[in-house]
Amino acid sequence: MAQQPLSLTSTVTPKGTTVPIPLLGFGTYPLSPSVCITACNAALSNGYRHIDTAQLYKNESAVGEVLASSPIPRSDIFVTTKQGIRGDTPEATYAVAADSVRKIAGEDGYVDLFLVHTKWVRGDAEGRKEVWQALERLYGEEKARLIGVSNYEVEHIEEMKVYAKVWPPHVIQIEVSFSTLGVVVG
Numbered sequence: 001m002a003q004q005p006l007s008l009t010s011t012v013t014p015k016g017t018t019v020p021i022p023l024l025g026f027g028t029y030p031l032s033p034s035v036c037i038t039a040c041n042a043a044l045s046n047g048y049r050h051i052d053t054a055q056l057y058k059n060e061s062a063v064g065e066v067l068a069s070s071p072i073p074r075s076d077i078f079v080t081t082k083q084g085i086r087g088d089t090p091e092a093t094y095a096v097a098a099d100s101v102r103k104i105a106g107e108d109g110y111v112d113l114f115l116v117h118t119k120w121v122r123g124d125a126e127g128r129k130e131v132w133q134a135l136e137r138l139y140g141e142e143k144a145r146l147i148g149v150s151n152y153e154v155e156h157i158e159e160m161k162v163y164a165k166v167w168p169p170h171v172i173q174i175e176v177s178f179s180t181l182g183v184v185v186g
Contacts, residue, residue: 025050033062054082082117114144
């Protein structure tokens with residue numbers, strides 16, 4: 001069987017779930033809110049159906065404005081955000097996560113994928129556990145359709161086995177950076 005070519009509508013469904021994730025997403029780092037709105041609207045107009053934001057980017061509300069004003073149904077737009085902030089208590093950490101959902105989708109809305117942004121959570125095991133448990137709570141409340149981790153080392157994933165109720169994480173996002181070398185054609 002011939003493999004289908006990739007497109008902006010190509011998806012993958014994580015094992016054990018029924019939620020398809022568009023393979024290509026439009027990233028909003030480091031866009032200011034006003035630029036984010038313009039850029040996300042252009043991306044949606046050109047066929048993107050996955051928008052990636054994060055608390056760190058300070059443009060979750062702008063993504064929410066785009067969703068609220070888009071003629072494209074919310075169910076057709078996949079939104080990923082990432083939590084990089086830990087509160088002073090587990091309840092405060094949950095409140096930070098719930099605030100992200102509210103900014104993006106309103107009081108009764110949801111995000112499609114919520115990730116722990118490990119580079120920015122206070123880097124200890126307790127911090128990672130606290131944020132993961134906040135995301136599990138959102139998942140249980142159907143305010144996050146999928147939850148996962150971003151840029152975790154193998155040992156971070158292994159430590160989760162002790163406390164994670166949602167196991168394995170639905171998504172393990174990794175950062176890949178490419179450097180381009182000059183090519184001499186002669």
